[in-house]
Amino acid sequence: MAHIQIINGPNLNLLGKRQPEIYGAETLADVEANCAALAQELGLEVSFFQSNHEGAIIECIHAARENAQGIVINPAAYTHTSVAILDALNAFDGAVIEVHISNVHKRESFRHHSYVSGRADAVIAGLGTEGYQAALRRMVTLTAG
Ligand code: CA2
Numbered sequence: 001m002a003h004i005q006i007i008n009g010p011n012l013n014l015l016g017k018r019q020p021e022i023y024g025a026e027t028l029a030d031v032e033a034n035c036a037a038l039a040q041e042l043g044l045e046v047s048f049f050q051s052n053h054e055g056a057i058i059e060c061i062h063a064a065r066e067n068a069q070g071i072v073i074n075p076a077a078y079t080h081t082s083v084a085i086l087d088a089l090n091a092f093d094g095a096v097i098e099v100h101i102s103n104v105h106k107r108e109s110f111r112h113h114s115y116v117s118g119r120a121d122a123v124i125a126g127l128g129t130e131g132y133q134a135a136l137r138r139m140v141t142l143t144a145g
Helices: 029-041 052-066 077-078 083-090 129-141
Strands: 003-008 045-048 071-076 095-102 123-126
Touching: 003 029, 003 052, 003 129, 029 095, 029 129, 052 083, 052 123, 071 083, 071 129, 095 129, 123 129
Parallel strands: 003 045, 003 071, 071 095, 095 123
Antiparallel strands: none
């Protein structure tokens, strides 16, 4: 069974508690519960990690080198700033899917560039929190065999 590490970056612990007009009403706990239920259906093992600290996210990606076949990552604001997270993902051999809840391309121009997209096998933006589930469905194919 493929193991998928789901990683959420800074401020996503506030999901559902502020700015519902941009990020929706679901909390991060709701997203995790929905992903866990879908993963069971799809025959995937999933783990969840959220941190407001860049180094902690990098450590989680390093650990995934040993224990995961895929990473689903919403790096949040680090998407637009972090060469260090890109470097960590470049050291990971499995599948990588970048998820953004909002359509970053419809927002401020500083959100249009992602360091992570150059490494990601797929990029999902603007599907709301359903984007995480779309990523898991695609992971079935990317991690098969
Ligand atoms: O659309 C996304 O998923 C983002 O990755 C979210 C980031 C933002 O910096 C990216 O440009 C796009 C921000 C996450 C902050 O999440 C909050 C959720 C609720 C309330 C406040 C912040």
